[in-house]
Amino acid sequence: MARFLVTGGAGYVGSHVVLALLDDGHDVVVFDSLRTGHRAAVPEQASFVHGDLADLDCLNKVLAEGPWDGVLHFAALSLVGESMQDPMLYMSANAGIGFGLIDACVRHGIKRFVFSSTVGLFGSAGDAPISEDTPVDPGSPYGESKYMVERALYWADRIHGLKSACLRYFNAAGADPAGRAGEDHRPETHLIPLVIDAALQRRPALTLFGQDYPTPDGTCIRDYVHVTDLARAHLAVLPLLNEKSVTFNVGTGRGNSNREIIESVGRVTGLDVPWKAGDRRPGDPPCLVASPARLMEATGWAPEFTDIDRIVETAYAWRKVHPQGYGA
Numbered sequence: 347m348a349r350f351l352v353t354g355g356a357g358y359v360g361s362h363v364v365l366a367l368l369d370d371g372h373d374v375v376v377f378d379s380l381r382t383g384h385r386a387a388v389p390e391q392a393s394f395v396h397g398d399l400a401d402l403d404c405l406n407k408v409l410a411e412g413p414w415d416g417v418l419h420f421a422a423l424s425l426v427g428e429s430m431q432d433p434m435l436y437m438s439a440n441a442g443i444g445f446g447l448i449d450a451c452v453r454h455g456i457k458r459f460v461f462s463s464t465v466g467l468f469g470s471a472g473d474a475p476i477s478e479d480t481p482v483d484p485g486s487p488y489g490e491s492k493y494m495v496e497r498a499l500y501w502a503d504r505i506h507g508l509k510s511a512c513l514r515y516f517n518a519a520g521a522d523p524a525g526r527a528g529e530d531h532r533p534e535t536h537l538i539p540l541v542i543d544a545a546l547q548r549r550p551a552l553t554l555f556g557q558d559y560p561t562p563d564g565t566c567i568r569d570y571v572h573v574t575d576l577a578r579a580h581l582a583v584l585p586l587l588n589e590k591s592v593t594f595n596v597g598t599g600r601g602n603s604n605r606e607i608i609e610s611v612g613r614v615t616g617l618d619v620p621w622k623a624g625d626r627r628p629g630d631p632p633c634l635v636a637s638p639a640r641l642m643e644a645t646g647w648a649p650e651f652t653d654i655d656r657i658v659e660t661a662y663a664w665r666k667v668h669p670q671g672y673g674a
């Protein structure tokens with residue numbers, strides 16, 4: 347059994363990783379400001395510290411209560427559009443806070459660090475699968491702020507020996523298959539929960555952003571990776587960090603267009619999905635699909651959810667039981 351500090355563990359991806367760590371028999375302390383997360387998303391078996399990473403006194407106090415077998419860092423702001431409006435907010439909330447956390451981890455002798463990076467590093471990628479060798483070209487201050495943390499981790503290893511895994515998530519989707527956690531962003535901007543809520547008539551018709559992209563059906567293509575598969579990837583990389591730092595893309599290698607998502611939600615729910623055509627959303631690349639080969643070769647990880655309908659089923663199941671998400 348090992349003991350981990352999880353920043354942002356009350357959020358969507360973090361809460362699913364907390365479940366995976368607990369299921370694997372580990373001890374977990376969640377550190378979260380609840381800015382976008384939910385107290386109810388933190389399982390009872392995990393300890394909870396309500397704190398902001400900007401509060402270094404609070405952070406140092408928690409880190410001093412070691413020993414720790416690693417820190418997993420999910421806490422961030424992650425609205426691409428918001429970052430285009432207020433770039434410095436993202437530089438401070440993601441890059442600045444990331445630097446402070448890395449520095450504190452080095453001072454407290456932490457040896458292993460896992461970081462939530464993003465496919466948002468590849469703002470202008472073409473339609474070929476994106477590998478770890480694809481040139482980085484962040485399309486937004488959000489993507490840039492994540493890349494700055496990746497670079498800080500590179501130097502933290504070279505100079506201090508802190509081993510890290512930068513996991514570049516593609517589109518996280520779905521919910522815990524056992525129904526213990528789900529997706530509840532406020533505001534919700536992600537396609538699958540929006541389409542499900544449109545089908546359930548819990549919001550107006552979905553606006554489909556752009557139908558004139560250079561893709562087979564004219565709508566954008568994304569690589570939807572089930573959040574539980576994503577969580578398993580975090581556990582899979584931990585043993586590697588005893589020796590070296592790594593960077594991996596985490597996706598399925600398969601893409602689905604926005605139209606295919608609407609069709610999938612229609613099939614899974616048996617409901618009509620009201621939608622209307624809208625303009626392109628600025629900054630949306632036409633196609634983002636991972637090449638997860640390097641992660642698979644290095645760890646044996648493979649996605650268990652390879653059919654978009656199975657992913658949508660888990661998201662729909664959670665939403666039906668939790669129409670208000672995690673509540674007020």
Ligand SMILES: NC(=O)c1ccc[n+]([C@@H]2O[C@H](COP(=O)([O-])OP(=O)(O)OC[C@H]3O[C@@H](n4cnc5c(N)ncnc54)[C@H](O)[C@@H]3O)[C@@H](O)[C@H]2O)c1
Pocket residue numbers: 353354355356357358359360377378379380381382383384397398399400419420421422423424443462463464465514515516517518519531
């Ligand atoms: N959801 C995706 O598809 C996706 C894709 C790529 C990368 N990511 C990255 O994965 C991570 C998790 O994403 P998510 O969708 O779960 O987001 P989320 O908003 O649900 O979770 C983020 C959590 O961090 C907490 N937090 C934010 N700032 C904090 C601070 N200063 N101190 C303490 N806690 C703080 C929030 O309260 C929240 O619980 C983020 O770093 C995000 O950039 C997500």
Ligand SMILES: O=c1ccn([C@@H]2O[C@H](COP(=O)(O)OP(=O)(O)O[C@H]3O[C@H](CO)[C@@H](O)[C@H](O)[C@H]3O)[C@@H](O)[C@H]2O)c(=O)[nH]1
Pocket residue numbers: 424425426464465466515516517518535536537538540552553554555556566567568604627630634
């Ligand atoms: O109301 C909506 C919302 C979304 N979309 C489209 O659906 C696709 C997927 O959008 P979304 O679910 O917002 O995901 P992304 O824009 O691909 O970004 C997400 O996935 C990135 C990784 O790919 C992360 O870095 C970001 O944090 C996360 O928001 C895009 O083509 C959107 O234009 C619509 O057509 N209508």
